[in-house]
Amino acid sequence: MWQNIKELYRYRSLIAALVQRHLSMRYRGSLLGFLWTLLNPLCLMLVYTVVFRYYIRFNQVENYTIFLFCGLLPWLWITSALTEGVGSVVASGHLITKSMFPAQVLPAVAVLTTLINFLLSLPILFLFMLATGMPFKLTLLALPGLIALQFVFLFGMVLALSSLNVHYRDIQHLVSNILTFLFFLCPIVYPASSVPERFRFSLTLNPFALITQSYHMLILEGVLPPLSSAIYLSAWAVLCVVLGGMIYTHYRESFAELL
């Protein structure tokens, strides 16, 4: 486990180069290029706003657009990290079978690339808040902590899933389906407060829900999430990394034969 992390540090320049390559690859040949990083969440936001605000007439939340955006951004990071990450080892099979390639770099690259996209789109949220005159809460200072926690959580998860995916290619299909599920089980298009009390536990137990909810709290409500959920989320993050590391180590040796 510790060995894996040390290896990751050793290959930091490789990771940096690959992240750079992924980022520049993503929009190479497209006219708007980097702008797509911003346009993607904006389009989604537009659609959801129209549907939920005007069609369904959901009006429990003030500034619904900003509320939506605030939950949507971390969610988009989750989906992009998981969908890109789960196939990352398989997609780079040629590297693993033809050269001695540190495979744990690949999930790290997937999570990092999507993190950078997430970070780049955060300023739009702040711009929106400025434009509508929403106050910036002091709790924003805790945001890096939340992002770090989410990063560790996602990395562990992607490490495990991408390793399993080499043996069981169903995983990647499974992941995209489960994510559709999860989207509606997380407070993104609705606030946690609108969920009936007796179902609230499903939000507190679901780490993904906890993540999006924490963003709402830190950015919009100016409240720190309760210590218990911080601990719970950290436990998930640690569990994921440890488990992911174990699964990766267990399967690593057979990668070259199966790819």
Place this chain on the structure above:
Amino acid sequence: MEALQDVTTGDRAVIEAAVRPEQVSYSLDIVGVSKQFRRNTVVRAGYTTVKSSLLGLFLPRKRAPRRVTRAIRDLTMRIPKGASVGVIGKNGSGKSTLLKLISGIYKPDQGTIRVNGRVAALIELGAGFHPDFSGRENLYLGGVMHGLSRTEIDQRFEEIVSFAELEDVIDDPVRTYSSGMFMRLGFSLAIHTDPEVLLVDEVLAVGDAAFVGKCKEKLAELRRQQRTLLLVTHDLESVERWCDEVLWLEQGEVRDRGEPRRVIDHYRQFIEKGEELELMGEAEAQGHAAASDFSLQSEQLESSRWGSREIEVTGVRLVDHRAEGRLVFHPDDAAEVQVDYCVREDVADVVFGIAINRSDGLVAHGSNTDIERISIGRLGKRGHIRYRIKRLGLSEGLYTIDVAVHRQDGYPYDYHKAAVSFKVRSALNFVGYTVPEHSWSFDVAEY
């Protein structure tokens, strides 16, 4: 999971890439290494699905005998620093698996592999290159993958590019490169990573002649610098020229090992024997063995046999100087074609002919009793003809022999196309198809 554990039972292998000062005299230390592959990884797409393993939990398990292919069996060898070792063997004998084990791509099931120093594996050149990136970007990325730091690549950049002769296009995306340019970049990068141990898998077989020459020079230079070289190739000549030692693998085991000349000769003999058996098998399958009786299966041979059969060729044999049937010869060997005939009707106008064709259709030799003005006496009812060849004088290749009996004007009594096939094996790669008896001498006119 269970299946995987089965595969990796035994001692977990340890690969230590660090330089150990007390062991510097050995570059490679391989002890008792075995590697096996599960058969189903080859037969099926290679991975199990959640569905099938879930089903496996509930359904009564029909335990199929676990099929494994043992790619490497209990291999032990030490390669001293600076040695060049050639690895030879037929396809599937475990050569590439061995290289992949040494480079760390595969992990051994049993045994240990110790490598002292950086390994550069020239297994597939430019494996990590991304087509949409320029040569420059790819060199930096690839360099990092080979374990170089950015500054190290900076220092070597010019040298790598000039060796690959790609100065003009280094900023173009590599998808615009020809395959030769791609290979040059990959080779140049790998060779400039300052490797202690070089694993070369058949890569010199590609690329244009000029660059291959340059690569060989570079490898020679690295050899002089006491780098260790492991060469996997089917090109026995280069092995003989390059290597201090040769390892012959056969089904994952060391069949022979030692001085190149001796091991290669041993290997050649083995290959020829195998080919001979194979040719005989083929011949039998086609219905005409080296010594066959054509009258028995004349029907099935219609396509390769024609004529009015006043006189019939009933058998053709190819034998060596000891009159033993043989199908693989050397250029210097003697051979004899023995033809059995049978006369059905008395005809006066009879010519026996023979032709040796190379597999690509080239007529290597042809003659008949008319050309050579051989007078045929009484043929009787049946008999044999012997066509003695003192020295074959053919270069390496696959040949067939046509045997015919016909009239002077060409009207065929019995014509057998490709009655016998044989192979010529040569240690030397002559150009052309004939190898006349020859020698070289030098007379210096002035000192």
